[in-house]
Amino acid sequence: MSVASNRSAAGRILIVDDNPLGCVARQSVLAEQGHQVVVARDPEDAIQKFSLSTFDLVVTDFKMPAMNGIELIARLRETKPGVRFILLSGFTDALGLCEENTGADAVLQKSNNEVSQLIRSVNRLLGAAKKPPRSQGAGSKAKRRTGD
Numbered sequence: 001m002s003v004a005s006n007r008s009a010a011g012r013i014l015i016v017d018d019n020p021l022g023c024v025a026r027q028s029v030l031a032e033q034g035h036q037v038v039v040a041r042d043p044e045d046a047i048q049k050f051s052l053s054t055f056d057l058v059v060t061d062f063k064m065p066a067m068n069g070i071e072l073i074a075r076l077r078e079t080k081p082g083v084r085f086i087l088l089s090g091f092t093d094a095l096g097l098c099e100e101n102t103g104a105d106a107v108l109q110k111s112n113n114e115v116s117q118l119i120r121s122v123n124r125l126l127g128a129a130k131k132p133p134r135s136q137g138a139g140s141k142a143k144r145r146t147g148d
């Protein structure tokens with residue numbers, strides 16, 4: 001089953017969205033994948049929860065009152081730089097949102113494909129975050145000289 005296959009990449013995820021239906025839907029999907037999910041209804045609530053707990057990943061909406069997702073990502077990264085971020089927006093193309101200009105590790109378009117893209121991105125980002133650093137340098141191949 002998909003839940004068992006994702007156990008190794010399971011993590012603590014904070015979802016930030018002022019739309020209650022969006023929060024519940026994403027929370028259900030990610031919890032079904034084996035993740036522990038906490039929901040924040042606005043950026044201030046997210047900042048408070050983020051400061052009181054440890055999260056591996058934050059999934060945030062772009063458009064929210066008082067602070068947008070890019071501002072929230074920047075603020076949270078200042079306090080815990082190792083956390084991964086996914087930014088969601090219904091206007092990624094129109095606004096030109098991408099990883100390079102948002103500070104997010106992944107930027108996803110809200111669409112019919114959002115669920116599968118979200119699951120794939122979460123698993124990729126948590127898998128990358130959980131790999132031990134020795135996996136790159138464990139073999140002699142990774143340490144070969146390049147003629148320096």
